[in-house]
Amino acid sequence: DGGITQSPKYLFRKEGQNVTLSCEQNLNHDAMYWYRQDPGQGLRLIYYSQIVNDFQKGDIAEGYSVSREKKESFPLTVTSAQKNPTAFYLCASNGPGGFLNTEAFFGQGTRLTVV
Amino acid sequence: GESVGLHLPTLSVQEGDNSIINCAYSNSASDYFIWYKQESGKGPQFIIDIRSNMDKRQGQRVTVLLNKTVKHLSLQIAATQPGDSAVYFCAYSKAAGNKLTFGGGTRVLVKP
Numbered sequence: 001d002g003g004i005t006q007s008p009k010y011l012f013r014k015e016g017q018n019v020t021l022s023c024e025q026n027l028n029h030d031a032m033y034w035y036r037q038d039p040g041q042g043l044r045l046i047y048y049s050q051i052v053n054d055f056q057k058g059d060i061a062e063g064y065s066v067s068r069e070k071k072e073s074f075p076l077t078v079t080s081a082q083k084n085p086t087a088f089y090l091c092a093s094n095g096p097g098g099f100l101n102t103e104a105f106f107g108q109g110t111r112l113t114v115v
Numbered sequence: 116g117e118s119v120g121l122h123l124p125t126l127s128v129q130e131g132d133n134s135i136i137n138c139a140y141s142n143s144a145s146d147y148f149i150w151y152k153q154e155s156g157k158g159p160q161f162i163i164d165i166r167s168n169m170d171k172r173q174g175q176r177v178t179v180l181l182n183k184t185v186k187h188l189s190l191q192i193a194a195t196q197p198g199d200s201a202v203y204f205c206a207y208s209k210a211a212g213n214k215l216t217f218g219g220g221t222r223v224l225v226k227p
Protein backbone atom coordinates (compact mmCIF):
# COMPACT_ATOMS: atom_id res chain seq x y z
CA ASP A 1 0.00 0.00 0.00
CA GLY A 2 1.16 3.53 -0.68
CA GLY A 3 1.80 5.69 2.30
CA ILE A 4 4.13 7.56 4.54
CA THR A 5 5.92 5.76 7.36
CA GLN A 6 7.56 7.24 10.40
CA SER A 7 9.78 5.34 12.79
CA PRO A 8 10.16 4.75 15.60
CA LYS A 9 6.75 5.42 17.11
CA TYR A 10 8.29 6.21 20.50
CA LEU A 11 11.81 7.49 21.11
CA PHE A 12 13.63 8.36 24.29
CA ARG A 13 16.65 10.62 24.30
CA LYS A 14 19.12 11.46 26.98
CA GLU A 15 20.07 15.08 27.36
CA GLY A 16 22.99 16.00 25.13
CA GLN A 17 22.29 13.26 22.59
CA ASN A 18 21.40 13.64 18.95
CA VAL A 19 18.61 11.44 17.65
CA THR A 20 17.30 10.86 14.14
CA LEU A 21 13.67 10.34 13.22
CA SER A 22 12.90 8.44 10.05
CA CYS A 23 10.31 9.37 7.42
CA GLU A 24 9.81 7.32 4.27
CA GLN A 25 7.14 7.66 1.58
CA ASN A 26 6.34 5.55 -1.46
CA LEU A 27 3.84 8.00 -2.93
CA ASN A 28 6.33 9.48 -5.41
CA HIS A 29 5.79 12.90 -3.83
CA ASP A 30 8.33 15.64 -4.42
CA ALA A 31 7.58 17.68 -1.31
CA MET A 32 8.13 16.51 2.26
CA TYR A 33 7.69 18.30 5.57
CA TRP A 34 8.46 17.97 9.27
CA TYR A 35 6.13 19.42 11.88
CA ARG A 36 6.33 19.56 15.64
CA GLN A 37 3.24 19.31 17.83
CA ASP A 38 3.19 20.11 21.53
CA PRO A 39 0.33 18.96 23.82
CA GLY A 40 -2.88 20.83 23.08
CA GLN A 41 -1.21 22.82 20.32
CA GLY A 42 -1.26 23.03 16.58
CA LEU A 43 1.49 22.00 14.18
CA ARG A 44 4.58 24.10 13.65
CA LEU A 45 6.79 23.69 10.61
CA ILE A 46 10.41 22.68 11.29
CA TYR A 47 11.84 22.02 7.82
CA TYR A 48 10.51 21.30 4.38
CA SER A 49 11.88 20.03 1.09
CA GLN A 50 10.28 20.66 -2.28
CA ILE A 51 12.74 18.53 -4.22
CA VAL A 52 15.61 16.11 -3.72
CA ASN A 53 18.86 17.67 -2.47
CA ASP A 54 17.11 20.87 -1.45
CA PHE A 55 15.40 21.92 1.77
CA GLN A 56 14.38 25.10 3.59
CA LYS A 57 13.97 26.11 7.21
CA GLY A 58 10.49 26.40 8.58
CA ASP A 59 9.34 28.48 11.53
CA ILE A 60 11.21 26.58 14.27
CA ALA A 61 14.31 25.10 12.62
CA GLU A 62 16.79 25.91 15.40
CA GLY A 63 18.21 22.75 16.97
CA TYR A 64 17.12 20.53 14.08
CA SER A 65 18.74 19.33 10.85
CA VAL A 66 17.51 17.40 7.83
CA SER A 67 18.75 15.80 4.63
CA ARG A 68 17.03 14.89 1.40
CA GLU A 69 19.35 12.59 -0.51
CA LYS A 70 16.52 10.46 -1.87
CA LYS A 71 13.02 11.36 -2.98
CA GLU A 72 11.52 8.76 -0.66
CA SER A 73 13.33 9.75 2.51
CA PHE A 74 13.46 12.89 4.67
CA PRO A 75 15.12 12.13 8.04
CA LEU A 76 15.04 14.66 10.85
CA THR A 77 17.85 14.93 13.40
CA VAL A 78 17.07 16.48 16.75
CA THR A 79 20.38 17.83 17.99
CA SER A 80 21.58 18.61 21.48
CA ALA A 81 21.10 22.29 20.61
CA GLN A 82 17.32 21.80 20.78
CA LYS A 83 16.63 22.70 24.41
CA ASN A 84 13.07 21.42 24.62
CA PRO A 85 12.78 18.48 22.23
CA THR A 86 10.00 16.55 23.98
CA ALA A 87 7.11 16.64 21.50
CA PHE A 88 5.14 14.74 18.89
CA TYR A 89 6.84 14.91 15.48
CA LEU A 90 4.88 14.56 12.28
CA CYS A 91 6.18 14.05 8.76
CA ALA A 92 4.06 14.88 5.72
CA SER A 93 4.34 14.77 1.95
CA ASN A 94 2.50 16.66 -0.79
CA GLY A 95 1.32 15.16 -4.01
CA PRO A 96 -1.55 14.54 -6.38
CA GLY A 97 -4.88 13.81 -4.84
CA GLY A 98 -8.00 15.51 -3.64
CA PHE A 99 -10.18 17.98 -5.44
CA LEU A 100 -7.45 20.55 -5.90
CA ASN A 101 -4.89 18.00 -7.05
CA THR A 102 -2.92 18.24 -3.88
CA GLU A 103 -3.22 16.72 -0.48
CA ALA A 104 -0.76 16.60 2.34
CA PHE A 105 -0.49 13.06 3.68
CA PHE A 106 0.79 12.60 7.22
CA GLY A 107 2.66 9.80 8.91
CA GLN A 108 1.49 8.46 12.26
CA GLY A 109 4.07 10.44 14.18
CA THR A 110 7.03 9.87 16.49
CA ARG A 111 6.72 10.77 20.14
CA LEU A 112 10.09 11.93 21.44
CA THR A 113 10.76 12.17 25.16
CA VAL A 114 13.89 13.45 26.85
CA VAL A 115 14.85 11.42 29.91
CA GLY B 116 3.12 37.61 10.82
CA GLU B 117 0.96 34.96 9.22
CA SER B 118 -1.41 33.13 11.48
CA VAL B 119 -4.37 30.89 11.40
CA GLY B 120 -6.45 30.81 14.55
CA LEU B 121 -9.55 29.23 15.98
CA HIS B 122 -12.40 30.77 17.93
CA LEU B 123 -13.36 27.77 20.07
CA PRO B 124 -10.82 25.44 21.67
CA THR B 125 -13.41 22.81 22.72
CA LEU B 126 -16.81 21.99 21.27
CA SER B 127 -19.24 19.58 22.97
CA VAL B 128 -21.94 18.25 20.67
CA GLN B 129 -24.84 15.91 21.21
CA GLU B 130 -24.76 12.87 18.96
CA GLY B 131 -26.91 13.51 15.92
CA ASP B 132 -26.61 17.29 16.09
CA ASN B 133 -24.65 19.37 13.60
CA SER B 134 -21.20 20.72 14.51
CA ILE B 135 -19.65 23.96 13.33
CA ILE B 136 -15.94 24.58 13.78
CA ASN B 137 -14.57 28.03 13.03
CA CYS B 138 -11.20 29.33 11.92
CA ALA B 139 -9.85 32.84 11.35
CA TYR B 140 -6.82 33.58 9.22
CA SER B 141 -4.85 36.76 8.81
CA ASN B 142 -3.04 36.42 5.48
CA SER B 143 -5.24 37.64 2.66
CA ALA B 144 -2.78 36.18 0.14
CA SER B 145 -3.70 32.65 1.16
CA ASP B 146 -5.30 30.73 -1.67
CA TYR B 147 -5.77 27.21 -0.40
CA PHE B 148 -7.40 25.94 2.78
CA ILE B 149 -7.68 22.48 4.27
CA TRP B 150 -9.44 20.92 7.23
CA TYR B 151 -7.77 18.02 9.03
CA LYS B 152 -9.02 15.63 11.69
CA GLN B 153 -6.56 14.29 14.25
CA GLU B 154 -7.37 11.44 16.59
CA SER B 155 -5.36 10.94 19.74
CA GLY B 156 -1.81 9.75 19.07
CA LYS B 157 -2.23 9.75 15.29
CA GLY B 158 -1.27 11.95 12.39
CA PRO B 159 -3.79 14.43 10.91
CA GLN B 160 -6.19 13.04 8.34
CA PHE B 161 -7.35 15.12 5.37
CA ILE B 162 -11.07 15.94 5.44
CA ILE B 163 -11.78 18.53 2.78
CA ASP B 164 -10.12 21.42 0.99
CA ILE B 165 -11.20 24.61 -0.76
CA ARG B 166 -9.58 27.26 -2.92
CA SER B 167 -10.07 31.00 -2.48
CA ASN B 168 -12.14 31.33 -5.67
CA MET B 169 -14.87 29.25 -4.02
CA ASP B 170 -17.06 30.04 -1.03
CA LYS B 171 -18.51 26.60 -0.35
CA ARG B 172 -17.68 22.99 -0.92
CA GLN B 173 -19.46 19.87 0.26
CA GLY B 174 -18.21 16.41 1.02
CA GLN B 175 -19.70 13.43 2.74
CA ARG B 176 -21.44 14.89 5.84
CA VAL B 177 -19.04 17.84 5.80
CA THR B 178 -19.25 21.31 4.30
CA VAL B 179 -16.51 23.92 4.24
CA LEU B 180 -17.45 27.59 3.98
CA LEU B 181 -14.99 30.34 3.12
CA ASN B 182 -15.64 34.04 3.69
CA LYS B 183 -12.72 35.95 2.25
CA THR B 184 -14.14 39.32 3.20
CA VAL B 185 -13.72 38.59 6.91
CA LYS B 186 -11.00 35.97 6.48
CA HIS B 187 -13.07 33.23 8.06
CA LEU B 188 -13.27 29.52 7.39
CA SER B 189 -15.70 27.03 8.89
CA LEU B 190 -16.28 23.30 8.86
CA GLN B 191 -19.78 21.96 9.30
CA ILE B 192 -20.31 18.33 10.24
CA ALA B 193 -23.82 17.02 9.77
CA ALA B 194 -25.35 14.48 12.16
CA THR B 195 -22.26 14.28 14.35
CA GLN B 196 -21.30 10.74 15.35
CA PRO B 197 -19.10 9.40 18.18
CA GLY B 198 -16.39 8.68 15.61
CA ASP B 199 -16.22 12.39 14.88
CA SER B 200 -14.68 13.03 18.31
CA ALA B 201 -11.20 14.36 17.55
CA VAL B 202 -9.19 17.56 17.21
CA TYR B 203 -9.87 19.49 14.03
CA PHE B 204 -7.29 21.77 12.47
CA CYS B 205 -7.61 24.31 9.74
CA ALA B 206 -4.56 24.97 7.61
CA TYR B 207 -3.73 27.29 4.77
CA SER B 208 -1.11 27.85 2.14
CA LYS B 209 -0.48 30.47 -0.51
CA ALA B 210 -1.08 27.86 -3.20
CA ALA B 211 -2.01 24.22 -3.43
CA GLY B 212 1.14 22.16 -2.89
CA ASN B 213 2.93 24.82 -0.84
CA LYS B 214 3.84 24.47 2.80
CA LEU B 215 0.93 24.59 5.19
CA THR B 216 0.43 26.81 8.22
CA PHE B 217 -1.81 25.26 10.89
CA GLY B 218 -4.23 26.73 13.36
CA GLY B 219 -4.29 25.78 17.03
CA GLY B 220 -7.04 23.17 16.77
CA THR B 221 -10.56 22.63 18.15
CA ARG B 222 -11.39 19.54 20.17
CA VAL B 223 -14.82 18.12 19.34
CA LEU B 224 -16.43 15.91 22.00
CA VAL B 225 -19.53 13.99 20.95
CA LYS B 226 -21.90 13.14 23.80
CA PRO B 227 -24.08 10.03 23.45
